[in-house]
Amino acid sequence: MNKKHVAAYVAVAALFGIMGALVAINKKEVPPYTTAIAPTGGKPHTAVDNLFKQSLNDLQGKPQSLAQWRGKPLVVNFWATWCAPCVQEMPELSELAHTDGGKTFNVIGIGIDSPSNMNEFAAKLKIAYPLYVAGMGGTELSREFGNSAGGLPYTVLIGADGQVRKTYLGKLKFDELRADLAKL
Known part of the structure; x- marks a missing residue:
């Protein structure tokens, strides 16, 4: 390899380095997608009715009716152990649930995962709110709430x-979730 080739490679590498730096400087953080579902004139949404008709196993394998959460503000978090943003937000969500203690709202997690993975994860992080095992059926349930892409985490x-x-x-x-909870 001669000096011309080395100089050309160095120039190309420098150009890519400069382009990468410019992209990094101008990169804007994309906020999470949020939406409000259209009002139904005071009637519960169909998706909410379908949620409360569900009976899902808790982490001990016992079926639990989700209707037990009807009548109080509820944060429903669809998640999975293999979802990095889910794992990142769960300790803070757990702290939020623990601090309120169900006085003004409840938090539940619906896992799109296997019971064994969820049990291991919950034991390690000491999650302070009920977790239910939905498997892949949880994706369809989240789609009813407008999660057309089936992305995670998805919170309602x-x-x-x-x-x-x-x-x-x-x-x-x-801070956005706390502000939204305060409006309820």
């Missing part, structure tokens, strides 16, 4: 009246 904020107040696709921004 449901008012005490059964109205979907907001949905969040992606890692939660907790």
